[in-house]
Amino acid sequence: MKSVLFFCASILFVQVVFGEVRLPRLIRDSMVLQRDTKLKIWGWAYPKEKVEVVFQGKSYSTKTNFNGEWVVTLPAMPAGGPFSMAINATNHLEIKDILVGDVWLCSGQSNMEHQVALHEEYYRNELSNVDNPLIRQFLVPKITDLQNPHTDLQDGSWVSADKKGVLGFSAVAYFFAKALYEKTKVPIGIINASWGGTPIEAWIAEAGLKDFSSLQSTIDKNKDTAYVNGINRAASLFNDSKPKTIDAGMNKAIPWYSNSYKPEHWRNMTVPGYWEDQGQKNLHGIVWYRKEIDIPASMVGKPAKIALGRIVDADGVYLNGRQIGITYYQYPQRRYYISSSLLHVGKNILVVKVTNYGGKGGFVPDKPYYIATNEDTIRLNGDWQFKVGAVFANQNQKNAINAIALQNQPTALYNSMIAPLANYAIKGTVWYQGESNVGNAYQYEKFLPSLIANWRDLFQQKSLPFLFVQLPNFGDVQYAPYESAWAVLRNVQLKALSIPNTAMAVTIDLGEWNDIHPDRKKEVGERLALVARKLVYAENDLVSSGPIFQSYKIEDDKVSISFSNVGSGLTINGSGELAEFAIAGADKVFVWAKAKIEGDKVIVWNEAIANPKQVRYAWSDNPDNPNLVNKEGLPASPFTTEK
Secondary structure, three states, X not given: OHHHHHHHHHHHHHHHHHHOOEOOOOOXXXXXXXXXXXXXXXXXXXXXXXXXXXXXXXXXXXXOOOOOEEEEEEOOOOOEEEEEEEEEOOOEEEEXXXXXXXXXXXXXXXXXXXXXXXXXXXXXXXXXXXXXXXEEEEEOOOOOOOOOOOOOOOOOOEEEEEOOHHHHOEHHHHHHXXXXXXHHOOOEEEEEEEOOOOOHHHHOOHHHHOOOHXXXXXXXXXXXXXXXXXXXXXXXXXXXXXXXXXXXOOOOOOOOOOOOOOOOOOEEEEEOEXXXXXXXXXXXXXXXXXXXXXXXXHHOOOOEEEEEOOEEOEEEEEEOOEEEEEEOOOOOOOEEEEOOOOOOOEEEEEEEEEXXXXXXXXXXXXXXXXXXXXXXXXXXXXXXEEEEEEEOOOOOOOOOOOOOOHHHOOOHHHHHHHHHHOOOOOOEEEEEOOHHHHHHHHHHHHHHHHHHHHHHHXXXXXXXXXXXXXXXXXXXXXXXXXXXXXXHHHHHHHHHHHOOOEEEEOOOOOOEOOEOOOOOHHHHHHHHHHHHHHHOOOOOOOOOOOOEEEEEEEEOOEEEEEEEOOOOOEEEOOOOOOOOEEEEOOOOOOEEOEEEEEOOEEEEEOOOOOOOOEEEEOOOOOOOOOOEXXXXXXXXXXXXXXX
């Protein structure tokens, strides 16, 4: 009898769950709907159930199909709001604070993901009074799936750009939205689907990768969960079997960060700087840094902050024996806050534990290093003491088992973070990605068009606007022409402008040699807004881009370069002569060239090259002085005349 009652109760429970109308995560309070286009409102309920949607005084009805799916289509409507929407079935739902405006899907890797909070200090004045409820972001949760596309997101909500909420926005997307809003006065919604360190292949559907045989093989293998889980279990067991690293700084009766610890046999090291550049060669492990700081009475009893630039890779920071901060990877800028009770007059002990897994370890140069209150600042640059706490043992790579990084697998992020957005109407897409594909830059020439076509198919818009960021300058400056993978990828991005309804923001002047995540996100967002205004918002007379290579002509011993987007004319940024032009003859060996502006063209030559064949401009990871701009001040894109 109990089993019969349980069975009946289970049937009733299933009917209730299916009978109640359910909405996708995107359709909820504070959402922004796309203006001037038909809109789909969709969800799930019990099969063959009637569902009614009431919006702006009009009712739209439908019935669910056998799978319990339903969709209604609302007519195009102008910008406005806030509005409410009622959804009636066996239950009643109400969605409040709805805006109608323009919705942009912003996606990519870390430079798109980087939140405003990570650049808060750089834009402190700009962010001090942010309060714009008409700019909103939906942050797509980070989920992977190697098997099938999803129909919904697991989580997420719409957040307004107020003083607190804006800190979670993508910095690039926020400044892009802000610039568009200030021009159009139309509500702007951002759907932020981004994940640091991910390659473009992860963001493309399986159908978009059908021409890549090696990736198809990977996709097929990854669909076998037993295969993926087996490799990852083996990798975990391999890592667990490694000898455990013992950190001397934490393995003593008195740890090295304690104020009662008496340092012995510590040596001096300059901060900032990498320890490999200061005599500690091929060292991957844990290095402790220690500095005594003399604090004046004027700084005591007040909240303070400490800036430690960037550290490669991880750090733990201790002040007077108390931990005040910890970061687990190299990219965030180190900004830690100090309570008003922690500093005291006279000698204070600052200790930083630095863990490095590969490459050069230590404190990144040309970054801020200080401890400060509102009135006083003490610089931390200079001599510190250091001592090695642990050295990581080299592993035999022949026996190493590498785990499958799920987020980097082909289709993994498309399936779970892009596919669920399909029914949601958008104005266009913004893409900032490529750093993770520098190693296969030539393949990117096929990947990027494939992604564009794939997403246009998903949203059923053949001409969906696609805006993208050309990678900025990064890395060491080289003072002779050389082969650059970053330059190759930028040139591949440049070629993508041949795809209709695309536009590119050039950022070759906005990077930092020592930071793959440069602070200047506002300029990136504003340049994206410029190209959007021309391409999407029909400001046809707007100069939205710097000079773009168009064609070249060899004339005796000189090469004449023609450009589009010259605006009011070509000019030089700053004083001096045009820089960063290189020229090659038939041997394809590039040497620096002279260059001058003649009207809307640039003439390039080198007296030693009698029969020039090719020209490059700003062809470097981090060109020293790419100074060709138009008179509107927008930089020329790097390029090569090579096919």
